[in-house]
Amino acid sequence: MKPITASLTALFAFAILSLEGSDRFITLSNLPMGTKEEPLVLRTYFPDPGLGREVMANHDLGFRARKYSPGKGDVDGFVDPIRGIPGAIGVNFGSELSICWDTTECRLLYAWQGGFLDMTQYWGKPESGRRKGFDYVPSLVGELIYLARGSHPVGIFDHYTEAPKPVFTGYRIVEGVPEFSCQIGKATIRVRIEPGEKPLEIVKKYTIEGAKEFGYFESGYKFKEEKTGPDTFTITLQGKPVSSEGAADEDPDYSTDNPNAGWGEALYTNLGCFACHSKDGTRGHGPSFAGLFGAERTITGFDRPVTADESYIEESIVNPMAKVVDTYPAGYMPPYPIDKKQIKSLTLFIKTLADE
Amino acid sequence: MKFPNIFLIVAVALAPAIYSSEPYTIETIPFPEGVPPEVGAIGFTPSGDLAVALRRSDLIVATPTQDPTKFEWRLFASGLHNACGMNIVSDDEIIVSQMAELTRLVDTDKDGSADLYESLASPWGMSGNYHETNHLVPDGKGGYFVAIGTASHNGPVFYNVKGDYSKVGRRGRNFAAATWKGWVLHIDQEGETTPWASGFRMHNGILLDSKGNLWSGDNQGDWKAATPFYHVEQGNFYGHVSSLVWDPDWDSAIDPLDLPLEKINAMKTPPAIQLPHAEMNRSASEPVEIPEGDVFGPYGGQILLPDNNGERLTRLMLEEVDGIYQGACAQFWEGNGLRLGNNRIVFSPDKTTLYVGQTSRGWGQIAEGLQRISFSGNDPFDVKTMTLTKTGFRLEFTDMLPEDAASSEHFKFTRHRYEDTGNYGGDKLDESEIGTTEVRLVDDRTIEIDLEKLEDSGWVYEMKMDGFSSAKGQGLRTGLFYYTVNRLKP
Numbered sequence: 047m048k049p050i051t052a053s054l055t056a057l058f059a060f061a062i063l064s065l066e067g068s069d070r071f072i073t074l075s076n077l078p079m080g081t082k083e084e085p086l087v088l089r090t091y092f093p094d095p096g097l098g099r100e101v102m103a104n105h106d107l108g109f110r111a112r113k114y115s116p117g118k119g120d121v122d123g124f125v126d127p128i129r130g131i132p133g134a135i136g137v138n139f140g141s142e143l144s145i146c147w148d149t150t151e152c153r154l155l156y157a158w159q160g161g162f163l164d165m166t167q168y169w170g171k172p173e174s175g176r177r178k179g180f181d182y183v184p185s186l187v188g189e190l191i192y193l194a195r196g197s198h199p200v201g202i203f204d205h206y207t208e209a210p211k212p213v214f215t216g217y218r219i220v221e222g223v224p225e226f227s228c229q230i231g232k233a234t235i236r237v238r239i240e241p242g243e244k245p246l247e248i249v250k251k252y253t254i255e256g257a258k259e260f261g262y263f264e265s266g267y268k269f270k271e272e273k274t275g276p277d278t279f280t281i282t283l284q285g286k287p288v289s290s291e292g293a294a295d296e297d298p299d300y301s302t303d304n305p306n307a308g309w310g311e312a313l314y315t316n317l318g319c320f321a322c323h324s325k326d327g328t329r330g331h332g333p334s335f336a337g338l339f340g341a342e343r344t345i346t347g348f349d350r351p352v353t354a355d356e357s358y359i360e361e362s363i364v365n366p367m368a369k370v371v372d373t374y375p376a377g378y379m380p381p382y383p384i385d386k387k388q389i390k391s392l393t394l395f396i397k398t399l400a401d402e
Numbered sequence: 403m404k405f406p407n408i409f410l411i412v413a414v415a416l417a418p419a420i421y422s423s424e425p426y427t428i429e430t431i432p433f434p435e436g437v438p439p440e441v442g443a444i445g446f447t448p449s450g451d452l453a454v455a456l457r458r459s460d461l462i463v464a465t466p467t468q469d470p471t472k473f474e475w476r477l478f479a480s481g482l483h484n485a486c487g488m489n490i491v492s493d494d495e496i497i498v499s500q501m502a503e504l505t506r507l508v509d510t511d512k513d514g515s516a517d518l519y520e521s522l523a524s525p526w527g528m529s530g531n532y533h534e535t536n537h538l539v540p541d542g543k544g545g546y547f548v549a550i551g552t553a554s555h556n557g558p559v560f561y562n563v564k565g566d567y568s569k570v571g572r573r574g575r576n577f578a579a580a581t582w583k584g585w586v587l588h589i590d591q592e593g594e595t596t597p598w599a600s601g602f603r604m605h606n607g608i609l610l611d612s613k614g615n616l617w618s619g620d621n622q623g624d625w626k627a628a629t630p631f632y633h634v635e636q637g638n639f640y641g642h643v644s645s646l647v648w649d650p651d652w653d654s655a656i657d658p659l660d661l662p663l664e665k666i667n668a669m670k671t672p673p674a675i676q677l678p679h680a681e682m683n684r685s686a687s688e689p690v691e692i693p694e695g696d697v698f699g700p701y702g703g704q705i706l707l708p709d710n711n712g713e714r715l716t717r718l719m720l721e722e723v724d725g726i727y728q729g730a731c732a733q734f735w736e737g738n739g740l741r742l743g744n745n746r747i748v749f750s751p752d753k754t755t756l757y758v759g760q761t762s763r764g765w766g767q768i769a770e771g772l773q774r775i776s777f778s779g780n781d782p783f784d785v786k787t788m789t790l791t792k793t794g795f796r797l798e799f800t801d802m803l804p805e806d807a808a809s810s811e812h813f814k815f816t817r818h819r820y821e822d823t824g825n826y827g828g829d830k831l832d833e834s835e836i837g838t839t840e841v842r843l844v845d846d847r848t849i850e851i852d853l854e855k856l857e858d859s860g861w862v863y864e865m866k867m868d869g870f871s872s873a874k875g876q877g878l879r880t881g882l883f884y885y886t887v888n889r890l891k892p
Contacts, residue, residue, distance in 0.1 A: 070477050072459040073436035087481035088459055089500065091530065094562060106567040108529060108559040108579070116575045116624055116825045119659070130560040132528035133502040135481070149502060149521070150564050168532075169438075169458060182532055182557065216505070216520035224519075312561075 074172035076165040077187065081140045082241065087224055088136045091168060091183045092146050094129040095156055095288070096315035101194045104150050104211055110304070126308045130183040131155065135217070137224060138162035143241035143248065144188065152212035152228035153198055154239060157248050157285060160188025191246050191285030196265040199281075200252070202233045203259040225251075233257035246285040253278045305387045310395025313388055322379065325399055332379055333371055339400035344372040359393045425699055425782040425879075428739045429470040431757075431772040433462075437475075439771040441759030442535075443488035443498065444746045453478060454772065455485040455498055457761055461507070461516075466750065470774065479507045479516040486606070486745075487538035487548070499536040499548055502528055502564065504589060525587060525595040526550045527565020527580030529572075531557045534583060537688065539608045539616075544591035547598065547634075549605040549618060552576040552584045552644060570657050571647040575624040575826065576603050584645025586618065586634055600649060601625075601640030601670060606710065606745070607688030608634065612703075615727070619686025619707055622679045625666075627820035627828025628862075629683045630673030631707060631718060633727040641670040641822050659824065667822075674727040675718055676820060676862050676886045677707070679827060682731055685710035687745045689718070693753035698777045700786050700800040706734055708744035708758065713737045715744060715758070719787050724889040730788040732883045735775065743769030750774075783876040788865070788883055792891045793852040794838070795865070801847065802873040808843040813851055814866040836863065846873070858890045 072078055072088075080086025108127035112120045134148040134155060144162045146155045163184040202209055210231045217224040225238045236253040254260055255277055262271060268284040314320055314335075322332035339359065342351040352358060352369060361368050366379040382389075433439045433454075443455040447463070452473075455461045460480045464473040478496065487499035494509040496516070503524035507516035528534060531553030538548045553559065555575050559567075565581035572579040586598040586608065604621035611617060616634040620626055625642040632640050639646070643658035643666060652658075658666075677683040687710040694702040705718040717734035720727050743762035750757065755776045762769045787798045815838060818830035837854040844850050853863075865883040872878075 070480075071434055071437045071462070071475075072456070072480065074438050075436075078459075089481050089483035089502070090459075091532075091560075094560075097562075102562050105562040105564060106527075108561050108563045108567050109569055109572070111559075111569070111572045114555065114573055114575065120573075125555075125558060127561045128530070128558045129562075130530050131562055132530045132560055132564045133524075149524075165458075172438075214503075214521050214524070216518065218519070219517040 076169055076172070077161065077163075078138075078165065079140060079162050080138045082142060084222055085224075086138045086162070087219075088138070088163070089134070090136065090163070090165070092131040092134045092136060092155075092163075093183050093186055094131050095186065095190055095193060096312075097131075097155060097193065098195060098316075100196055101153075101155065102151065103197070110306075124304060124306070126306050128181045128183065128308065129312065135224070135226070136163060137239070139241050141188070144186075145239050145248070147226055147239065149214040151198070152214055152226070152230075152235070153194060153200075154192070154237075154248075154250070155194050156190055156288075157192040157239075158186055158188045158190045159246070159285075162187060190288035192248060192267065192283065193288045199262055199264045200230075200235055200254070201261045201263065202230050202235075202254075202257045203261065204233065204257055205231060230257075233260070242282055248283040248285055250281040250283065251278070252281065305390035305394060307391065307394040307398050309388075310391035310393070311398075313384075313392050314395055317382065317384070319392070332374060335396050335399045337399070337401040339397045341401070343369075345369045346372050346376065356393055356397075359396055360389050363389055363392060425778055425780050426735075426775050427778065428773055428775050430739075431470045431473055431774060433772065434475045437462075440761040441745055441770065441772060442484060442486040442761065443537075444748050444757055444759040444772075445488050445490045445496075446748060446751055447490050447493045449493050450751050451493075452757060453488065453490060453496060454759060455482065455488050457484050457486070459483075461485065461488075461496065461498070477515055478509070479519070481519075484535055486535040489538060489540045489546070497522065497538070497540075497546070499538040499546075501534065501536070504538065504546060504548065523589045523593045523595060525589065526582040526585075527563060527567070529553050529563050529567065529580040529583070530560025531579070533557060533576070533604070534580070535606065537605070537607050539610045541588065541590075542610065542614075546589050547608055547610065547616060548587045548589060549602065549608045550582045550585050550587060551604045551606065552578050552602070552642070553580075568647045570654075571644050573657065573659050574644050574824070576642070576644065578644035578647060582645075582648050584642050585648060586616075588636075597648070597650075598636050599634050599638045599640065600645040601638070601642045602645060603642040605632075607686065607707075609689040609691065609705065611691050611705070612694075617674075617689050617705065619683075619689060620673075621685050622827050624824050624826055625822045627676075627822045628679050629677040629686050631675040631677060631686065631689070631731075632671070633674045635671070638671040639669050640673075641666070643824075663821075663823065670822075672860055672888055673886065674720060674888070675729055675731050676860070676884070677716060677731050678830070678862070678864075678884055681882065682733065682884065683707060683709040683714065683716045684712050688747055690747050690749065692717075693749055695753075696781070697753040698749065698756065700781050700784065701734070704787075706747060706756070707731075708747050710743060710745050710762065712744075713740045713742055715740070715747070719789075721787075721789050723790055724892050726889055728790075728886050728888045730883050730885040732785065732788075732880045740773060740775075741769045741771060782879040783872040783874075784879040785867075785883065788885055790885065790887065790891055791850060791852075794856060795851050795853075795863070795885060796844070797849045797851070797867075799847045799849070799872070801876065803843065803846060803849065804870060804873045805843070807870040808841045808849050809869075810838045810841045812867055812869045813838055813841060815851075815853060816864045817855075817861050818864070819860050819862060830862075856887065856890065858887050861887050863887060 110126045113123040115121045138144045213229045227236045233256045238251040242249045270282040324334040327336040370376040440457040442457040462475045463478045464475045483501040485498040485500040489497040504522040506520040508518040533554035578584045588596045588598045605618040608618040646658040707716045715735040720729035743760035746759040815836040818833040840852040
């Protein structure tokens with residue numbers, strides 16, 4: 047998972063580029079953006095900011111694989127999957143709203159404000175034009191205001207057994223905005239998603255045909271439902287900063303067999319560590335993980351600082367009361383009775399955030 | 403962002419020319435300022451506009467002009483993820499194969515840009531690996547053949563996979579971790595998918611020729627010792643083993659990478675032509691048939707195969723021998739101002755000009771953009787066809803030969819073979835010189851050469867030819883040929 051960077055320099059660079067023209071073509075700028083009047087639609091790989099398995103129910107799971115050498119066959123070491131969404135469509139309405147709508151789940155996965163995508167990882171630097179890193183998923187620019195949870199918000203109740211998988215059938219540009227369309231059994235669901243009038247509002251205009259009975263439910267977000275016709279209704283969703291609230295509500299069970307930092311990063315999101323520990327140095331309910339590993343910690347009641355090494359971090363996760371960091375309340379962090387591999391993975395992840 | 407200056411280069415004959423006829427010219431066509439010229443697909447609309455799908459997002463269109471710098475580009479569609487295959491149905495309707503699906507783009511309100519992006523089919527998966535691009539060709543009956551490329555070990559997979567994930571398919575250098583990677587699929591008019599053929603690594607380009615044969619190149623690498631060119635037939639397996647995990651009849655207890663080599667060799671269909679990697683083509687991309695007649699020179703009906711990693715376009719001379727296709731390859735174009743990264747080619751509606759789209763982002767050295775090669779009307783002096791005889795080869799030339807052309811001094815033969823393994827690429831094996839026993843003039847344009855040794859089962863015969871000009875004194879355009887002998891003449 048890539049951090050959500052509200053990079054001011056990045057936004058500034060975009061402003062300069064857009065003045066130069068080439069307004070409608072995708073250019074060498076790695077910060078493509080649309081406007082409210084002319085939204086930008088872009089299909090690419092998308093970052094996964096911590097979506098639960100319940101949301102990604104129609105995706106299969108990638109596994110870690112043994113490293114492979116064509117000469118020797120399997121060799122020591124592993125290659126882990128990375129977090130990303132393969133088949134989604136992004137729409138940007140300027141700094142007010144960006145959405146990521148997925149063609150496999152046929153639903154809005156998340157929404158954010160501030161910017162759109164930083165494509166550098168995927169498109170490469172304009173001068174070199176090459177794919178940049180091993181993890182080439184573009185990163186979000188801005189702040190998440192909505193992250194899908196639970197099963198599909200539209201329930202089609204015509205099926206006595208489990209509802210069939212949704213099938214994406216395309217989109218139509220209506221007044222500049224894509225109207226996504228999918229089929230669930232005999233029912234057709236079409237939806238247009240746009241920024242609302244009030245801050246953080248997301249408006250979803252639905253048309254549902256061919257369903258006898260349907261309903262809408264969104265877990266974790268306030269929304270207003272307004273019937274606009276026999277087959278149409280509008281949902282006004284109240285977004286909110288996601289980081290204060292918790293991302294995925296379940297462990298995605300990545301079933302990797304050996305501890306690794308990528309797994310740790312996923313756990314950081316899925317176990318809710320991020321709610322108290324930032325990755326960028328800002329103080330939250332708990333100390334930031336940035337620069338933590340290897341640092342000297344001042345501990346309440348200890349007369350000498352303690353080095354935050356592997357055993358210190360592991361102890362802090364399993365038994366937070368053992369050493370309470372100075373200026374932070376004791377007993378605020380819950381103990382995490384998680385297995386050894388998970389603890390090790392979290393520690394490896396925290397290690398990646400160490401100061402050089 | 404500056405574009406390189408437009409240049410116009412006059413092609414010179416590859417062998418020293420006594421008489422230069424300048425058969426072809428090459429020009430560079432710029433894209434709009436700041437637009438990354440990464441060409442995923444190109445084609446012509448019925449009204450003669452050139453459409454170019456760019457790999458980052460946009461599908462742009464322009465009316466070709468005499469002056470290559472005067473193209474006025476406009477946006478037909480945008481938001482596409484790495485569209486590498488395109489079929490233009492009408493001025494208002496274009497089908498593309500992008501990473502996730504086959505998409506129909508329609509300009510329903512006729513304002514010049516598509517407003518309907520219909521998903522036609524999406525039977526293949528996506529592991530999240532950057533390498534999994536697709537190419538398509540219409541089947542002539544309203545459906546499509548789609549080539550589904552594999553993933554590269556230079557990139558990872560995602561936790562969230564579209565389609566199904568196979569742990570076994572994930573092993574290997576280039577791998578098939580997601581549904582139908584390494585296959586050619588047939589998707590009919592109704593959107594029904596039939597798995598057509600397997601065993602491909604990166605078949606970045608397929609062709610249905612005017613006789614109804616399906617062809618594809620593939621990329622040298624694991625299970626591909628050289629650059630193969632395949633006659634693709636339903637049910638066949640072409641050697642890259644990872645794709646086998648998606649065969650519905652495959653025994654899931656068997657990891658194809660663990661199969662003994664003899665077993666794999668027995669299962670696979672060999673290429674119709676093996677293109678030596680260094681000498682001919684490093685990275686086969688979109689094959690296209692050269693128009694019949696003399697509109698683009700004397701090579702009508704043959705196939706051009708661009709090199710995505712070389713400044714060259716290779717010419718393929720195929721023939722049917724003992725019920726299967728095989729044949730020769732030679733360079734149609736090398737250097738002379740052509741860029742690397744030749745990915746897609748298409749002939750102009752009047753067939754006199756070949757447009758070449760280039761890209762290499764993530765695949766090799768930077769080389770991108772659009773060029774065109776035009777035929778002047780002056781035929782080169784060249785070998786038109788190289789075909790097999792019972793005792794050697796027959797060369798038919800484009801013009802009259804001098805009496806003394808038929809001398810063994812002018813023709814040097816060697817032969818070698820390849821062995822496909824799980825290792826990247828393969829050397830020329832058992833390379834040896836092959837003597838000629840007779841060289842004779844059959845008529846004023848045809849030479850036959852008998853060889854000391856002629857054997858089948860995949861021997862690749864190299865012919866180097868020089869030391870003579872046409873009867874009129876025009877220098878030979880091409881001097882290096884490779885013929886793959888899968889079968890002997892019965």
